[in-house]
Amino acid sequence: MKVISFLLFFLQSTAFASDLELALNWKPEPEFGGFYLANLKGLDAKKGIQLKIVPGGAGQPVAQMLANGKVPLGIVSADEVLMARDRGADLVAIFAVYQTSPVGLMTHEEKGFKSLEDFFKSDSTLAIQKGMPAAVFMERKYGYGKVKVVPYQGGVGGFIRDKNFAQQCFVTSEPLLAKKQGAKPKTFLVSESGFDPYVEVVAAKGEFVRKNPKLIQDLVEIFQAGWAAYQEDFEETNKVMNGLNPAMTLEVFNESAKVQKPFVQPVGSKIGTMKLERWQKFADQLFEMKLISKKAKAQEAFVSKF
Amino acid sequence: MKNLRFLPLIPLILGLALLQFLVNRQAIPSYLFPAPYQVWEVLMTDGQIWAALRDTSLNACLGFLLTLVAGACLGTGLASSRWIEKMFYPYAVFFQTVPIIAIAPLLVIWFGYGQPTVIASTFIVSVFPMIAATLDGIRSTDQNLLDLFRLYRATRLQRLLKLQLPFALPSILTGARIASGLAVIGAIVGEFVGGGGLGGIVDESLAQQRVDRVFAAVTLAAGLGWVFFAVLNGLSRVLLRNWHASQRG
Amino acid sequence: MSEAVLKLSGIQHSFPGGAGQVLSPLDLDIPTGQFLTFLGPSGSGKSTILRIVAGLLKATSGQVQEKGNLCKKAFVFQDAELLPWRNVLDNAALPLEIQGVDLDDRRKAAQTVLQDLGLGDSLSLYPSQLSGGMKMRVSLARALVTQPDLLLMDEPFAALDEVIRFRLAEHLREIWLKCNRSGKPLTVLFVTHSMTEAVFLSQRILVLSSKPARVLLDHTVGISESRDQATRADPAFAREVHQIYSVFQKAGEA
Missing domain, CATH: 3.40.190.10 (Periplasmic binding protein-like II)
Structure with missing residues (x-):
């Protein structure tokens, strides 16, 4: 055999x-x-x-x-x-x-953020891969302020559970999944802030x-x-x-x-x-x-x- | 004879020298395996990594303390009767067999980001050896001594505090030593999902292909585990100094 | 002799699970203050009798009656069985500690007993620092510290060197005699397989057969109560030993 x-x-x-x-x-x-x-x-x-x-x-x-x-x-x-x-x-x-670049941040529409700048003034929880260049860029440009940065696990489970939650995403992917599960995502492209x-x-x-x-x-x-x-x-x-x-x-x-x-x-x-x-x-x-x-x-x- | 304690340093120094040599000669590319000197430089210049070590140490300590207390209590509870042991021991084994990597993301859901998740992960990974060691220690109490306590009509509490727990101490300390190493591993895994500490540094550095920083963080984590182990070894020696003639003086 | 401190009626015992009967029915009156030795081959059920009397084992049938049911007992095992995390003083004081005696009182009592046993200088040593003979003395002190009425000893000297055995046996007799003279009689049930030890120590010897144990001979030792190291060289001593030996021979045990 x-x-x-x-x-x-x-x-x-x-x-x-x-x-x-x-x-x-x-x-x-x-x-x-x-x-x-x-x-x-x-x-x-x-x-x-x-x-x-x-x-x-x-x-x-x-x-x-x-x-x-x-x-x-x-x-x-x-x-x-x-x-x-x-x-x-x-x-x-x-x-x-x-x-x-389709890399962006996905937030809840209910929070009413108008821009990334606006978002980084909030006290949201942001799930993002630390050390990723887009994350470093945004930290340098906006500063995390009161935003609580947590590890990014993939998926949209955390986002669905918590209205105060935001996460990194491909605007071509995660927002669609979140919508399917009843959330109202609003996304911001990182490219618009000069990192593309x-x-x-x-x-x-x-x-x-x-x-x-x-x-x-x-x-x-x-x-x-x-x-x-x-x-x-x-x-x-x-x-x-x-x-x-x-x-x-x-x-x-x-x-x-x-x-x-x-x-x-x-x-x-x-x-x-x-x-x-x-x-x-x-x-x-x-x-x-x-x-x-x-x-x-x-x-x-x-x-x-x- | 005294100098024998430095013998373990020889393979360490030789290994590091060989590694440095191979990386210098470009036999090993430094993006796959960092040169020891690179790691050393990170350790000397990167303040974040030391702050992370402080966080990890704190959380690993807290989780480990929880393991010590809860493990000893659970072990004692299991030892209190054969019925209870038979009924609950299989569930204690759960802590041993649970694939922590797989349930780590759930910990975040249960306990939230940051410290609580890290402590919970530390506890889950390290508690079983403590339970098992306490149980075994109490179970192995000398039958004649148990009879002696019976003869003098000792209460259950007296028997536990004056005989069984002290008798189980060497076994409990062995369990604690095993648990201490696991506690550091549990803390790092918890930090991967909960954020912060050396686990967070490793996660971040992997995303930036900073192999040198990954190794620096891993080195500190291993060092932390070693310190835990050494402290418990010292503690064992102090607590058991009267038990064995060999550990006197 | 005074009235019986212990009365065993029809005691017999079998261990469950095929080990079979270890004790044939045994009837026995033990007068207060007697030094009684159970002598028999290894595994003859001598220890079983002690454990039944101590209340650590329940006999399959028969009963043990104690005088007034208030008999204070102490037990000495073959190994000293000291607590390794306690020093000599606190090991000896353990029974009093369990009974809730104050720290000062129990330490004082333990110190007195230890001094009698020649351990006055070793109070703060730990078991790991003691020789086998010293450990057994501490174990004996722990048994005596409660001033028991009944002392149960299960081959206590079997693991010691013969010189130390002799010395300890002499010491044990002194203690027993002292107790009985002071009006607080001490009854001793002693288990051994050594014929010389039995003769040297006892007033009365029960010679037991091998399993299941039955009494081959209930013998009163005929030599004087004042015994010392010279006693072992006395022809009367040798005769006693020989008499017991021949009982074993006749029963086919030797």
């Missing part, structure tokens, strides 16, 4: 030897829709690439896994790329899902990118095609993703895909491209916030010649 199972394992691993793993930093949700569609419709296979999408979860250290060579491709945020580079790990971003990084990028090791220019070119084209198609028609892909992540209803999947459309759609360029000014501004902000120890040359942190 042992021999047979070993042989099976061996065959399997050789059969998938050409698989290219893409590690997600969260469960399958519309924020990854274009990647799943490309895989489903065989857009990758057409270019002779077999993508294998690996879902993640809370606390998945994708940046470290990339740096350590455990996966070739992974979804991280631009600040993770810059911080990893600052610590000596050569990560490079090749594709950005969101042109505008590329929050969801595909990254790889610099060495891998430089050695395989053709492969990277192909990948970017696959992702662009996948996302363009997903923007047009997400329902079929959502059904498949819903099967992988039944915690969210199909209805919320579809709503979320609708809400995120403008965040994905760039003005005057192709889907997924990134601009140097934004990268550089963001890198300078990180340096100012002391999250990276030296000034970064942003042009080295991403490739976007496509």
Whole structure:
């Protein structure tokens, strides 16, 4: 029996030897829709690439896994790329899902906050991942004052239970869930206060990118095609993703895909491209916030010649 | 003979030197494993981390005190009759087997953010060894001595206070030593969900890929556990100094 | 001899769970102030008798009658069974402490008894600092501190070196005689498997068979009451020991 199972394992691993793993930093949700569609419709296979999408979860250290060579491709945020580079790990971003950051704070409408500034004058409880650059930025800009900062657990349970509760969110996701459970969420985008990084990028090791220019070119084209198609028609892909992540209803999947459309759609360029000014501004902000120890040359942190 | 107590320092120093050497030679990337010197620098310059140590120490102490008192009381209660033991012991084991990581988010719902959750987590993780040690200690009381107390018609309370609890003391102290290490772990887990302290620092530093800071916090947490252990060891020695000829002088 | 302090009628005992009968029916009158030894092979149920008399074990059948039901008892075990967290003085004072005697009074009483037993200089030592013989003296002091009417001793010297056994036996006799002369008689029930110890200590010896125990011989020791270390070299002493030995032989126990 042992021999047979070993042989099976061996065959399997050789059969998938050409698989290219893409590690997600969260469960399958519309924020990854274009990647799943490309895989489903065989857009990758057409270019002779077999993508294998690996879902993640809370606390998945994708940046470290990339740096350590455990996966070739992974979804991280631009600040993770810059911080990893600052610590000596050569990560490079090749594709950005969101042109505008959907990161925001979700509050209860009943509290009547008019702006983030307004919110930070309150005595609310704010669940946020401490140390996250957006959190550091807001703390520096507004000061926490009487706001009680508590650890962010994921989900919207705390928000539903407590009217005085606010939390970090992707405006494309948590507010929809909260609404479903009867709350009236009001969200504020962090980007509006001047902090707007590329929050969801595909990254790889610099060495891998430089050695395989053709492969990277192909990948970017696959992702662009996948996302363009997903923007047009997400329902079929959502059904498949819903099967992988039944915690969210199909209805919320579809709503979320609708809400995120403008965040994905760039003005005057192709889907997924990134601009140097934004990268550089963001890198300078990180340096100012002391999250990276030296000034970064942003042009080295991403490739976007496509 | 006296110098033998410094022997454990040798592997520590050698290990740190080797690690520093490997990181310097870039055999281990520093974003995966920080150089000892980096960690040292964080410890020397980061005031937040020391404030966090103070918070964690306080909460771990409070939780541990609760464990000592409640554990000894529960253990004594269980020892009071076979019936009670049979009825409730399986539920005491619950504390031992509960996957704290899994229920930690619930603690926040039950107790709220901050200190209460941290203390509750500390208590849940550390109380079982204390209950079991108290129970075992009382159960192992010498039968002849129990007979002696019966002969002089001692009350239950006299028997408990003058015989069974003192007799169980070595066992209770062993339980307390085990519980002390667990208390620090419980506090850190509680801080992951409840916020604050070294657990909060680890959470925050992971988000910033500050492996050096994570290690600095972990080092302090381990140090705290060690101090707990050492204090209890000292306490055992003082309390039991008359018990054994070997611990005299 | 004076009236019986203890009257055992038809005492017998079996442990539950197949260990079988350990004691055949036993009838016994024990006069006040008597030094009575139960002598028998190991596991013959001698200890069972003591525990039944002490009230620590309930006999399967039969009854124990005490004079006036107010008999003050003390028990000495084979091991000293001291509390390791208490010093010599407070170990000896323990029974009085349980009975609610004031700290000063009980310490004074314990000190007196300990001094009689030659431990006057060791009051503040802890059990871990004592030799086996000293521990047994503290244990004896703890038994005597309540001024009992009945002293039950379960092979108390069995674990000690022979020199110390001899010395302690002599000491025990002195204490017993002193009590009886002072008009506060002390009845001693002593269990041993040593024939010489039995003869040296006792007025009366009950020779028991192996399990289930029955009385092979109810013997009154014929040597003088004033005994000391020279007594053991007395031919009369040797004759007594031999007489008991032959009872064992006849019964097929030896």
